[in-house]
Amino acid sequence: MDARKRRILGTLIDDYIVSAEPVGSRTLAKKYGLGISSATIRNEMADLEELGFLEQPHTSAGRIPSDRGYRYYVDELMQRPQVGSDTVNRVRMAFAAPVREIAWFIHQTAQMVSDMTAYPSVVVAPPVNDARLGDIRVMQLNAGTLLLVVATDSGMVENRAVPLPEDMNFEQVAWLATEFAREFRGMPIKELKDRILDPLASDEERYHGLWESLLAWMSDWRTNDDRVTLAGSLNILRYPEFRDVGKVERVLGFLEREQAVEQLLQGTSPLSEQVHVIIGQESPFDAIWDCSVVTATYQLRGHIVGQVSVIGPKRMQYAHVVTTLEIVSEELSRALKWA
Amino acid sequence: MDARKRRILGTLIDDYIVSAEPVGSRTLAKKYGLGISSATIRNEMADLEELGFLEQPHTSAGRIPSDRGYRYYVDELMQRPQVGSDTVNRVRMAFAAPVREIAWFIHQTAQMVSDMTAYPSVVVAPPVNDARLGDIRVMQLNAGTLLLVVATDSGMVENRAVPLPEDMNFEQVAWLATEFAREFRGMPIKELKDRILDPLASDEERYHGLWESLLAWMSDWRTNDDRVTLAGSLNILRYPEFRDVGKVERVLGFLEREQAVEQLLQGTSPLSEQVHVIIGQESPFDAIWDCSVVTATYQLRGHIVGQVSVIGPKRMQYAHVVTTLEIVSEELSRALKWA
DNA sequence: GTTAGCACTCTAGCCACAGGAGTGCTAATG
DNA sequence: CATTAGCACTCCTGTGGCTAGAGTGCTAAC
Structure with a gap:
């Protein structure tokens, strides 16, 4: 892979990138002042094809780059533009x-x-999985619906509307969310799903259900999401x-x-x-x-x-x-x- | 527009909808048992073309419906399916x-x-414009950033991260948001932008700025958004x-x-x-x-x-x-x- | 009023053909 | 010995002519 082959390959790919048409030896010799004749280029192109950098759509067409040709171009040949x-x-x-x-x-x-x-x-x-739980807020959308807003410490936010459990009122849920946030703040989201603990030790049965719901919502957050x-x-x-x-x-x-x-x-x-x-x-x-x-x-x-x-x-x-x-x-x- | 013309038009459109090919008189007579010959259909089709319901891509092709033909089909002819x-x-x-x-x-x-x-x-x-302001919550995403969560009474939610003003702390903003929500709850979103009032009458200059920012955020909410x-x-x-x-x-x-x-x-x-x-x-x-x-x-x-x-x-x-x-x-x- | 028959029209597909682009090879050249 | 001019060869592409087929409109018969 001498300098001239590299030069030819690079020029050919440059041309093909803008023209989208197979490039022939003549075009290459004429359009770009390579200082060598089309016959020489033909020989080199035959070599480049043998080396797997070029392909011929059919006998009498010019050459186009192969995947390998592009790879070589990207790794070695392409001229990075000045960054304005x-x-x-x-x-x-x-x-x-x-x-x-x-x-x-x-x-x-x-x-x-x-x-x-x-x-x-x-x-x-x-x-989301790699982030840690930041904060949780609850707001009431309307009589029967709550909105949970959950943030990670890295600034991602998700909100989710959920029905208000029939045997609870808004304040109770809000209080529970606060407790939840206090308990788990800073914990990686992906670890949440393993925590089935209930530090409230509350005697109220309904709290348990909501607590677990909260856990469930947190833990499947965005794992399926876009x-x-x-x-x-x-x-x-x-x-x-x-x-x-x-x-x-x-x-x-x-x-x-x-x-x-x-x-x-x-x-x-x-x-x-x-x-x-x-x-x-x-x-x-x-x-x-x-x-x-x-x-x-x-x-x-x-x-x-x-x-x-x-x-x-x-x-x-x-x-x-x-x-x-x-x-x-x-x-x-x-x-x-x-x- | 007698019954037979309607029948022919409807059948032709039905066929064209699935085939996407111009429909000829022969096809119509053979494939669907209309009980009349292709010649008759040809005559009718000529009439339908003159009436503007059909078109001919070229002389020796079948007919396709015109916009007017589709319109008639939709308004009068199409058979509504049983709803399973x-x-x-x-x-x-x-x-x-x-x-x-x-x-x-x-x-x-x-x-x-x-x-x-x-x-x-x-x-x-x-x-959003037609809805009324429901509630506002503020949460702290990180040291310098707040998240405003705004809901309408109809259950639409928008959140927006904003920088924490340098001369205020989180509690002050949260308090202000609460005041704001109390003041404007139930007001149509589109009216918010006209309200440049400041019921706080606070002497603290910085509150004014944030209050107006809040108003501005509310009022352009989703008007430009998707x-x-x-x-x-x-x-x-x-x-x-x-x-x-x-x-x-x-x-x-x-x-x-x-x-x-x-x-x-x-x-x-x-x-x-x-x-x-x-x-x-x-x-x-x-x-x-x-x-x-x-x-x-x-x-x-x-x-x-x-x-x-x-x-x-x-x-x-x-x-x-x-x-x-x-x-x-x-x-x-x-x-x-x-x- | 309906229909069979027929001449007519237009398109799509096919084939042959020529032009052109590009190659590979050979022989000449510096 | 690398380079290059020349040339025969290949293959694609575009064009024109042709045919088959589909469909029509019209006329005359039922």
């Missing part, structure tokens, strides 16, 4: 709004990333590889299966690098075998808690996307420090 | 879950309707009229423009009928001119507050959709009574 300070500022401004709830940040991020990249974006929210936010999914229709409705259906259908998306994104090795790229068949899910996914992690209080990612055709603007995600994930982590 | 009690039960079960927050019902409804009809579904939530929930948008890809990616983009793009959708659905005359159908160019929005929309209203405390609707190709299963929406909207209204 206006870009960073834009991201910071977006996060600087006075609203500071985590769910809001997640939506904001997904929206912004899909806007900035023109690809669909997926953001995974922090798992951690995955999808934005800009229509962007996928811009790209010619998705002219075919069947392909669109496969990919968007996959993105709506939250568990799968979560699994895919968490399967990235989070420690080795800040941004991870999954190209085509590197993914375990065949529904997105003609897509690439770029994922970055973000942190909350120094711990990686979620992912921001972008999905698009394999012919993706990797350099731009990687850089964008680096900025966004960094700024998101910074914003989540409640600076 | 299992269907009603399914809807009731879905609404019978112990979670009773309005936002939850909205999502549940959109999801269920798109499942039951195999078309995309759109649900408009009740406007009232429209979209579910099952991928269903649109099932139908051959949306093979073309450009069409998909137009329609789904429209559905993501919430104000437009809101405007479209609220433009239906809510009082004259329970279910309203918009066919093709009857819509003011050209993005959905080759779609039909079926809309039903639902009630909260006896007032119409929102819409449940379905969008699909003009060749839509009107009878099934209308019936489904009737059931769902009725059951939703019933469920929202907090029965």
Whole structure:
């Protein structure tokens, strides 16, 4: 893999990324001043194909990159763009709004990333399980209905309307919630479900039931709920590889299966690098075998808690996307420090 | 418009709805036992075309319904299916879950309707403006951040994280929120923004600022926020009229423009009928001119507050959709009574 | 009024064909 | 010996002509 091969491969992929058409030796020699003739390029391209970096759709077409070619491009060849300070500022401004709830940040991020990249974006929210119980409040929605509001110490909030037990009144429930919060504040949510203790030792039977209900509600909080936010999914229709409705259906259908998306994104090795790229068949899910996914992690209080990612055709603007995600994930982590 | 013409028109539309192919006289005579020959049908079809109920894609194709044809079909011809009690039960079960927050019902409804009809579904939530202030709670998310939880008397809930003013502590804000709730409970949300009064007459300057902030937060609550929930948008890809990616983009793009959708659905005359159908160019929005929309209203405390609707190709299963929406909207209204 | 028959029209699909793009190979070149 | 010009070859793509088929409208007979 000498310098010239690298040069050719890089240039070819750059061209294919914008043109979406197989690239021939002639185009390469003419359009980009490589200083060598098309015949030489042909020889090199034949080698690159043998090495598995390029493919030929058919005999008399140009070459397109293989998955391996893209991988090499991403790892070694692509030219990272200069980061304009206006870009960073834009991201910071977006996060600087006075609203500071985590769910809001997640939506904001997904929206912004899909806007900035023109690809669909997926953001995974922090798992509730790892957080600790912060506080609980109860309010009365109407005669028969209560609203429980539960917060974690990391700032996630969930509310849940529940019927008021017939043999209790509002004050009793509110008092119980206060007791509950006092008892369990600071405990990891995932440990709550194992606690079937009743420190009230109350003689009132009805308290026991409600206490256990509270425990149950806490413990299944968001474990089944949606951690995955999808934005800009229509962007996928811009790209010619998705002219075919069947392909669109496969990919968007996959993105709506939250568990799968979560699994895919968490399967990235989070420690080795800040941004991870999954190209085509590197993914375990065949529904997105003609897509690439770029994922970055973000942190909350120094711990990686979620992912921001972008999905698009394999012919993706990797350099731009990687850089964008680096900025966004960094700024998101910074914003989540409640600076 | 004699009985035979009606019969032919109805049968033709029935066939076209499932086949998506222009229907010829031969098909009509053979497949459905109409008791008349294809020649007669041809004559009638020529008349129906002249009357504006049918169209011919080209000379030697069969006929397809015009917008006017669909309109006549919906108003006069379509056979309403028997409502199976299992269907009603399914809807009731879905609404019978112990979670009773309005936002939850909205999502549940959109999801269920798109499942039951195999078309995309759109649900408009009740406007916050018309509701009255119920209660306010404050909780502390962390050192510098508060969470305001606001409920209306009709059971809508919104929470909003805000920074804790530097010169105040949590107890002071909590006290102020309580005062605020006491002062304004029962007042329509939309009137809140006109109230710049400060009944505290407190000498503490900082209280004034927070009081006004509270007012500001209340008054812009959800007016800009998302009232429209979209579910099952991928269903649109099932139908051959949306093979073309450009069409998909137009329609789904429209559905993501919430104000437009809101405007479209609220433009239906809510009082004259329970279910309203918009066919093709009857819509003011050209993005959905080759779609039909079926809309039903639902009630909260006896007032119409929102819409449940379905969008699909003009060749839509009107009878099934209308019936489904009737059931769902009725059951939703019933469920929202907090029965 | 209804229907059989028939000529007519238009489309979709198929085939053959030419043009073009791109390759691989060979031989010449510095 | 690497590079390159030249050329034959391959394969796709687009075009035009053609046919089969579906469906119509009209006329004449019932």
